[in-house]
Amino acid sequence: MRDTSPPALVQVDGLKMYFPIHSGVLRRHTGDVKAVDDVSFSINAGETLGLVGESGCGKSTVGRALLRLYEPTAGRVIIDGEDIAQLSSEALRKKRPTMQMVFQDPQASLNPRMSLSSIIGEPLVEHTPMTAAERQGRIYELMDQVGLNRRFANRFPHEFSGGQRQRIGIARALALNPKFIVCDEPIAALDVSIQAQVVNLLEDLQEKFGLTYLFISHDLSMVRHIADRVAVMYLGRIVELSPRDDLYARPLHPYAEALLSAVNEPDPDRAKTRKRILLKGDLPSPANPPKGCNFCTRCPKVFARCLTEKPDLVHVEYGRQVACHLFDPINTASGSTGGSEDQEHLQHGVTQ
Amino acid sequence: MADGAAPVLDVRGLTTVFHTRQGEIHAVNSVSFSLKRGEVLGVVGESGSGKSVTMMSLVGLLPAPPAEVRAGEVLLGTSDLLKMNAQGLSDVRGAKVGFVFQDPMTSLNPVFTVENQICEPLIRHLGMTKQQARARAVELLDLVGIPDAAKRVKSYPHQFSGGMRQRVMIAIALACEPDILIADEPTTALDVTIQAQILELMKDLRQKLGMAIIWITHDLGVIAGIADRVMVMYGGQVVEHAPVGEIFHNPQHPYTRALLRTIPKITGQREKRLSVIEGQPPIMTDAPRACAFRARCAHRFDRCEAENPLRRTLDSLPLGIGHDVACHWSPEGADA
Numbered sequence: 257m258r259d260t261s262p263p264a265l266v267q268v269d270g271l272k273m274y275f276p277i278h279s280g281v282l283r284r285h286t287g288d289v290k291a292v293d294d295v296s297f298s299i300n301a302g303e304t305l306g307l308v309g310e311s312g313c314g315k316s317t318v319g320r321a322l323l324r325l326y327e328p329t330a331g332r333v334i335i336d337g338e339d340i341a342q343l344s345s346e347a348l349r350k351k352r353p354t355m356q357m358v359f360q361d362p363q364a365s366l367n368p369r370m371s372l373s374s375i376i377g378e379p380l381v382e383h384t385p386m387t388a389a390e391r392q393g394r395i396y397e398l399m400d401q402v403g404l405n406r407r408f409a410n411r412f413p414h415e416f417s418g419g420q421r422q423r424i425g426i427a428r429a430l431a432l433n434p435k436f437i438v439c440d441e442p443i444a445a446l447d448v449s450i451q452a453q454v455v456n457l458l459e460d461l462q463e464k465f466g467l468t469y470l471f472i473s474h475d476l477s478m479v480r481h482i483a484d485r486v487a488v489m490y491l492g493r494i495v496e497l498s499p500r501d502d503l504y505a506r507p508l509h510p511y512a513e514a515l516l517s518a519v520n521e522p523d524p525d526r527a528k529t530r531k532r533i534l535l536k537g538d539l540p541s542p543a544n545p546p547k548g549c550n551f552c553t554r555c556p557k558v559f560a561r562c563l564t565e566k567p568d569l570v571h572v573e574y575g576r577q578v579a580c581h582l583f584d585p586i587n588t589a590s591g592s593t594g595g596s597e598d599q600e601h602l603q604h605g606v607t608q
Numbered sequence: 609m610a611d612g613a614a615p616v617l618d619v620r621g622l623t624t625v626f627h628t629r630q631g632e633i634h635a636v637n638s639v640s641f642s643l644k645r646g647e648v649l650g651v652v653g654e655s656g657s658g659k660s661v662t663m664m665s666l667v668g669l670l671p672a673p674p675a676e677v678r679a680g681e682v683l684l685g686t687s688d689l690l691k692m693n694a695q696g697l698s699d700v701r702g703a704k705v706g707f708v709f710q711d712p713m714t715s716l717n718p719v720f721t722v723e724n725q726i727c728e729p730l731i732r733h734l735g736m737t738k739q740q741a742r743a744r745a746v747e748l749l750d751l752v753g754i755p756d757a758a759k760r761v762k763s764y765p766h767q768f769s770g771g772m773r774q775r776v777m778i779a780i781a782l783a784c785e786p787d788i789l790i791a792d793e794p795t796t797a798l799d800v801t802i803q804a805q806i807l808e809l810m811k812d813l814r815q816k817l818g819m820a821i822i823w824i825t826h827d828l829g830v831i832a833g834i835a836d837r838v839m840v841m842y843g844g845q846v847v848e849h850a851p852v853g854e855i856f857h858n859p860q861h862p863y864t865r866a867l868l869r870t871i872p873k874i875t876g877q878r879e880k881r882l883s884v885i886e887g888q889p890p891i892m893t894d895a896p897r898a899c900a901f902r903a904r905c906a907h908r909f910d911r912c913e914a915e916n917p918l919r920r921t922l923d924s925l926p927l928g929i930g931h932d933v934a935c936h937w938s939p940e941g942a943d944a
């Protein structure tokens with residue numbers, strides 16, 4: 257079915273983003289932080305791709321590189337038919353309104369000297385011919401949408417709580433009716449009711465305007481709610497990319513499994529009795545990843561091959577991609593995760 | 609107190625306002641609570657309900673003006689922090705009360721290395737030498753799960769990811785092994801496995817050092833896992849306060865009840881649309897004279913309009929459970 261579907265709105269191929277490390281008095285280039293190391297995925301128009309994974313694994317960097325807020329070290333990022341990495345600065349400026357980002361750190365992304373209405377109105381001034389009155393109307397509309405009281409319009413960022421500031425960022429990202437939004441932890445600072453409000457809003461906009469989202473979040477229950485497919489990252493690489501329901505019902509990659517087992521359920525009785533897969537072992541640094549699988553230092557299911565060879569992200573069953581030697585045909589005899597489901601793996605076989 | 613011990617922190621009638629061009633904002637209205645040694649108090653509540661401002665008021669972290677702590681007592685042992693001078697407060701903050709801020713970038717200094725910032729309190733409050741402090745800084749980063757700590761300690765905050773910055777903040781707050789840790793949304797930027805690791809670390813410290821913790825979070829899953837008692841805030845006031853099991857299984861305040869309904873589930877039927885609490889939060893331009901939640905409350909009646917409810921203890925429960933709620937209505941249907 258995938259083959260007959262329309263071309264993806266976002267197509268990422270072999271994206272790498274390395275940050276150079278300089279050390280010593282001469283500030284010599286002595287290595288790189290491999291924040292994103294060969295990542296490929298696509299997002300269809302109108303789809304929400306969830307991006308989850310350990311803190312520091314490169315999620316924000318992927319989001320920023322996608323919108324060319326960073327110059328990627330390697331790889332192609334095609335959004336709506338255009339290779340973002342190749343655009344001239346003028347072409348990029350024209351393209352900007354169609355792709356927006358809601359930032360993880362609201363404090364750092366809001367100009368402290370601008371009032372709320374000028375922050376939200378700034379992109380309107382820059383990219384639309386609206387009159388001041390039209391603009392004011394649009395600003396109020398956006399404030400209503402994200403649940404900010406209109407009476408706050410002339411306040412400054414420091415006069416808001418953390419969650420209120422996050423909503424200012426969301427309103428600004430929505431101002432120009434973008435096609436594609438990278439939402440980097442858009443709801444982490446919000447209380448649950450406003451989280452729900454913002455997520456409902458994102459879903460409404462998606463339904464109305466066919467918006468496409470990359471939704472970066474640590475909140476796995478919210479990702480379950482909003483995402484169609486979910487990519488799980490670990491140390492700069494995607495380890496699993498699966499449709500939502502499949503992932504939550506039966507995570508394939510051992511890291512995805514550990515991650516889902518660690519979710520905090522809002523129930524104090526269950527919190528005491530539940531079973532977590534606790535990860536032991538050293539967390540490697542992205543400047544010096546292991547030779548084999550990036551997860552091999554902590555994987556409860558590690559075996560010899562994992563220490564020497566990096567697994568590629570391959571299709572293992574319909575619509576599901578995993579980067580793990582356990583799912584490689586050579587090893588299907590020696591192991592697989594999740595006992596009762598083994599049969600099914602073999603039936604589906606390898607589709608690539 | 610159940611175990612007879614005096615609280616390490618006792619807050620009474622704390623009231624904080626902001627003076628703005630548009631007049632006063634009554635951010636915190638007569639908030640009272642106490643904290644025992646080794647106890648974890650979870651604080652939840654709507655965005656803008658005054659959680660951060662309450663905690664910053666305790667230890668003199670709000671710039672005045674525009675802030676003014678108008679009334680109250682904050683007893684740390686026998687001394688009232690609200691009466692203390694700036695020097696005294698700064699010593700308290702360094703050594704006795706650790707603070708993890710909601711927004712790591714506002715409290716980390718961008719022009720100093722992480723090492724610098726962790727070492728500073730160690731040298732100033734614990735009298736360590738530079739060398740001792742450096743070794744301790746690496747240990748602390750390691751403790752909060754930063755890989756390759758010895759090398760990364762030389763980095764600047766912007767070279768860290770959001771979650772790593774948050775962990776640096778936690779390391780700084782824990783540096784002097786404080787009696788009380790106030791953690792404002794300390795794990796929002798952390799994935800669940802590292803969150804679990806930080807929670808374990810905190811539980812450990814409270815066991816070993818008897819550290820008491822105030823944990824502000826929107827994540828009710830974290831609250832369920834770590835808190836002994838929970839305080840629910842709305843409109844600058846405490847609207848409900850109870851042991852954690854009571855909050856989840858016997859919530860009284862309509863806001864608490866609505867809050868528990870809005871959490872998306874990780875298992876079972878996936879909801880088509882998330883439920884929200886309709887309406888807007890109060891603006892808080894005046895001291896509350898009526899119930900702050902009334903406009904959004906399905907159970908409101910005349911009295912809610914006329915009178916701001918005081919916190920009342922549920923007397924249907926065995927003594928010592930200590931569940932109180934500020935609401936005129938009650939779920940048993942026995943409206944006063």
Ligand SMILES: Nc1ncnc2c1ncn2[C@@H]1O[C@H](COP(=O)(O)OP(=O)(O)OP(=O)(O)O)[C@@H](O)[C@H]1O
Pocket residue numbers: 275289290291310311312313314315316317318360542766767768769770771772797798799
């Ligand atoms: N400007 C930079 N210079 C050097 N290293 C950087 C820079 N930005 C990010 N990094 C490093 O790249 C890695 C990935 O960072 P990134 O912010 O993408 O992580 P993340 O997955 O978003 O984490 P979090 O969930 O904590 O926000 C981290 O090790 C981080 O320290």
Ligand SMILES: Nc1ncnc2c1ncn2[C@@H]1O[C@H](COP(=O)(O)OP(=O)(O)OP(=O)(O)O)[C@@H](O)[C@H]1O
Pocket residue numbers: 414415416417418419420445446447626628633635653654655656657658659660661662674710892
């Ligand atoms: N400097 C300031 N000037 C004016 N009003 C302020 C200032 N700082 C905070 N406020 C107001 O005080 C109220 C309480 O803010 P606070 O930061 O305590 O909320 P919070 O409960 O921590 O919310 P969140 O969960 O979003 O962090 C908010 O309505 C906010 O707008």
Ligand SMILES: [Mg+2]
Pocket residue numbers: 315316317360440769770771
């Ligand atoms: Mg990030």
Ligand SMILES: [Mg+2]
Pocket residue numbers: 417418419659660661710792
């Ligand atoms: Mg706050």
